[in-house]
Amino acid sequence: MMSMTCHNLDFGTRVLDLVAVGSSSNSSIERHVVKNHGKTFATKVYGARRMACCRQNISRTRVFSTNTSEALLDGVGQRTAPVLDLKKEAKSPISLANLFKVVADDLQTLNQNLQSIVGAENPVLMSAAEQIFGAGGKRMRPALVFLVSRATAELVGLKDLTTKHRRLAEIIEMIHTASLIHDDVLDESDMRRGKETVHQLYGTRVAVLAGDFMFAQSSWYLANLENLEVIKLISQVIKDFASGEIKQASSLFDCDVKLEDYLLKSYYKTASLIAASTKGAAIFSGADRSVTEQMYEYGKNLGLSFQVVDDILDFTQSAEQLGKPAGSDLAKGNLTAPVIFALEKETKLREIIESEFCETGSLDEAIELVKQCGGIERAQELAKEKADIAIKSLQCLPQSNFRLGLEDMVMFNLERID
Numbered sequence: 001m002m003s004m005t006c007h008n009l010d011f012g013t014r015v016l017d018l019v020a021v022g023s024s025s026n027s028s029i030e031r032h033v034v035k036n037h038g039k040t041f042a043t044k045v046y047g048a049r050r051m052a053c054c055r056q057n058i059s060r061t062r063v064f065s066t067n068t069s070e071a072l073l074d075g076v077g078q079r080t081a082p083v084l085d086l087k088k089e090a091k092s093p094i095s096l097a098n099l100f101k102v103v104a105d106d107l108q109t110l111n112q113n114l115q116s117i118v119g120a121e122n123p124v125l126m127s128a129a130e131q132i133f134g135a136g137g138k139r140m141r142p143a144l145v146f147l148v149s150r151a152t153a154e155l156v157g158l159k160d161l162t163t164k165h166r167r168l169a170e171i172i173e174m175i176h177t178a179s180l181i182h183d184d185v186l187d188e189s190d191m192r193r194g195k196e197t198v199h200q201l202y203g204t205r206v207a208v209l210a211g212d213f214m215f216a217q218s219s220w221y222l223a224n225l226e227n228l229e230v231i232k233l234i235s236q237v238i239k240d241f242a243s244g245e246i247k248q249a250s251s252l253f254d255c256d257v258k259l260e261d262y263l264l265k266s267y268y269k270t271a272s273l274i275a276a277s278t279k280g281a282a283i284f285s286g287a288d289r290s291v292t293e294q295m296y297e298y299g300k301n302l303g304l305s306f307q308v309v310d311d312i313l314d315f316t317q318s319a320e321q322l323g324k325p326a327g328s329d330l331a332k333g334n335l336t337a338p339v340i341f342a343l344e345k346e347t348k349l350r351e352i353i354e355s356e357f358c359e360t361g362s363l364d365e366a367i368e369l370v371k372q373c374g375g376i377e378r379a380q381e382l383a384k385e386k387a388d389i390a391i392k393s394l395q396c397l398p399q400s401n402f403r404l405g406l407e408d409m410v411m412f413n414l415e416r417i418d
Contacts, residue, residue, distance in 0.1 A: 094412040096138055102401045103146035106161070110142050110169055117170060117217065141176050141274060142169035144302075144409065145281045148295055151402035152285035164225055164284045171218045171225075171234065172277045178214035179241050179273075181207050186245060187332065191324050230280045237273045244268030252333030255350045259340055263304060271303025291396050298393035298406065305386035306413050311336035312379050313416060315370055327367050331357065337382055342375030349373070380417055387414055 100107060149165040184197040185207050199207030222234050247265045251257050278299030282292040315338055319325050329336055342349055349369045357363045387410045397403045
């Protein structure tokens, strides 16, 4: 909803290997071998929390160009090794409360700051800010900033977080929340997390202004960090949000949409911010470039996995569980991974979607076809493939409660579809 003029949308210069990964190993997290300076360390089952830490030679992962659709899709659905198997490996469900326990004090300070940051300069937005930040958000993104900050601080010998680490977490949460407010306006959503949205309570005008204000406020704080690399990194995220919305709006009810298009849109709308969060945190710790790039890979692939899981849940959970009507993305013509996979097998699904659900009961029929044609299962495989890559990106970090928290974040996401 930001006011902008797009003279030239360049989707091709920054497509960051959204699907592509190929490992020189023939196995995944369950069992693979990392070679470090001539010595061989066998990594063990992830579920038992026994993973090799390779600081100097992070991994032998090949990164592919995404200039072609073939490169973009390399590795998807063609792997020779199994990915994470929750039913086999998981011990007990992971709760966010336990996951965030090691950064609980950091999050408490952040929560205290957020409402005053947003509402201090404009009392009109205070009530909107209370609704926004009190709507049961998971604070996943700032938690990731704190976990990566503390994990990489240990790596370089920092004893505590800096002011810039903490400010980055606040900026990230403001940008994320602003994007949600604008998304709800664009999607005409009345509910989020089981509560009425800002535009439903206060009107579209206040909602748009609240989102714009938070984007502007976060940009001001970002500039005051005085780190050009991080400023460029986070500024690109805001551009990506707009690119993602344009890409989505231009492909509604398009049954010819490709998986790489879906993943690129998912990167723009979800993974870009998470990747920037984790890389920015490592930069402020003073970690070397190899580590900051691995933190970017972790955030990117975790973000993509989260988006795929969210899109699966849109088909498998009830409206009460989702906090919004089930199948709402499909109803609006937004075709996600389960639908894209199902379309490969079922021509009738294409007919229903292209009719834009004009007949009574056609949406329910489409949802059932997605389930029957294996769309859910193939999307689950995709989410697990991305999670696999995210876990491998953490091998550069020393073993600690903070690294364990980052690993558990990946597993928590996958447990949502277990």
